[in-house]
Amino acid sequence: xxxxxxxxxxxxxxxxxxxxxxxxxxxxxxxxxxxxxxxxxxxxxxxxxxxxxxxxxxxxxxxxxxxxxxxxxxxxxxxxxxxxxxxxxxxxxxxxxxxxxxxxxxxxxxxxxxxxxxxxxxxxxxxxxxxxxxxxxxxxxxxxxxxxxxxxxxxxxxxxxxxxxxxxxxxxxxxxxxxxxxxxxxxxxxxxxxxxxxxxxxxxxxxxxxxxxxxxxxxx
Amino acid sequence: xxxxxxxxxxxxxxxxxxxxxxxxxxxxxxxxxxxxxxxxxxxxxxxxxxxxxxxxxxxxxxxxxxxxxxxxxxxxxxxxxxxxxxxxxxxxxxxxxxxxxxxxxxxxxxxxxxxxxxxxxxxxxxxxxxxxxxxxxxxxxxxxxxxxxxxxxxxxxxxxxxxxxxxxxxxxxxxxxxxxxxxxxxxxxxxxxxxxxx
Numbered sequence: 077x078x079x080x081x082x083x084x085x086x087x088x089x090x091x092x093x094x095x096x097x098x099x100x101x102x103x104x105x106x107x108x109x110x111x112x113x114x115x116x117x118x119x120x121x122x123x124x125x126x127x128x129x130x131x132x133x134x135x136x137x138x139x140x141x142x143x144x145x146x147x148x149x150x151x152x153x154x155x156x157x158x159x160x161x162x163x164x165x166x167x168x169x170x171x172x173x174x175x176x177x178x179x180x181x182x183x184x185x186x187x188x189x190x191x192x193x194x195x196x197x198x199x200x201x202x203x204x205x206x207x208x209x210x211x212x213x214x215x216x217x218x219x220x221x222x223x224x225x226x227x228x229x230x231x232x233x234x235x236x237x238x239x240x241x242x243x244x245x246x247x248x249x250x251x252x253x254x255x256x257x258x259x260x261x262x263x264x265x266x267x268x269x270x271x272x273x274x275x276x277x278x279x280x281x282x283x284x285x286x287x288x289x290x291x292x293x294x295x296x
Numbered sequence: 297x298x299x300x301x302x303x304x305x306x307x308x309x310x311x312x313x314x315x316x317x318x319x320x321x322x323x324x325x326x327x328x329x330x331x332x333x334x335x336x337x338x339x340x341x342x343x344x345x346x347x348x349x350x351x352x353x354x355x356x357x358x359x360x361x362x363x364x365x366x367x368x369x370x371x372x373x374x375x376x377x378x379x380x381x382x383x384x385x386x387x388x389x390x391x392x393x394x395x396x397x398x399x400x401x402x403x404x405x406x407x408x409x410x411x412x413x414x415x416x417x418x419x420x421x422x423x424x425x426x427x428x429x430x431x432x433x434x435x436x437x438x439x440x441x442x443x444x445x446x447x448x449x450x451x452x453x454x455x456x457x458x459x460x461x462x463x464x465x466x467x468x469x470x471x472x473x474x475x476x477x478x479x480x481x482x483x484x485x486x487x488x489x490x491x492x493x494x
Contacts, residue, residue, distance in 0.1 A: 081470055082452040098424045099447045102358055104349035109341040109369055117330050117376040
């Protein structure tokens, strides 16, 4: 290939020269630029505006915005899921639980008495006020604290501990309820008891209504 | 640490001075036009109108090109503040021209283009119109470069400078485009035509 095509130097290529002569008629013809009198250059944008305007001018703006929004939604869901999961795991494997007792209460002793097999007292920071307890696996610290406090209340252990029927039929003492398994089972059993009470109440009401209806029929 | 920072500052100042001295006349015209100097922008227009004309001619009918060139330069004048590097006025205005050509086809019906083409054939000669049509049928990179070279009469280095492309890329586009054009026109490498004409 000759250099003529590149910089018009050297021996002219016959075909290139012919096409130049042929197509030259379509070339630009100088013409006066007609700028409207009111046309003025717009001021230069500063800060983030150039980036935003370039993004808006881009043909990819709509798909890019959609993709970014979708990615944001997916990331939010993933983060929320991970956060909830981590929170649950942390609650289950909580190593330390701080218990508060009113001044004068026999804190450590009560806790020691009420602490079931999975719970072990480790440290007492302020005697009679705060006791640090290392727990095994706990579903929720608040629930566990409440259960332990209930179990630690003086005078309760002397009474016959009530048992709650689990789904499998095995009973749970309050000591067992202090454990993580017991705490969750306690909630389940409470729900079952409430449900049964409701069913009994409905049956009782239904029977009463039936009696009233029969009585009314007999009176007629 | 201080010496290094001072050295960097001196180097930066010298670089800025050198850049100001090495600024092209086009960049100075762009700065003047930004300040509202219409005469400076008209000089830019006369300097870059062939480039814009060629970019548009590679895409739209010949009869529409002159008006579109005016549109492109009017848009460029209004949006001159958006041009970050005054040295790159040519590539920037070429992008505006390409976008304007795309807008033209979005807004115009195909039938209008055909009617325009027939009128042009009558005025300019069928052979030239046919050659232009063959160039327009080439891939975009070859098409634009060949129009700038064969129609607007620009050399390869000028095309590279104005469009912002690398000279090597322009050279490759010119040679490959010309080879493809010869094939489509039915021209043998020695210049003879297969069918005796275009």
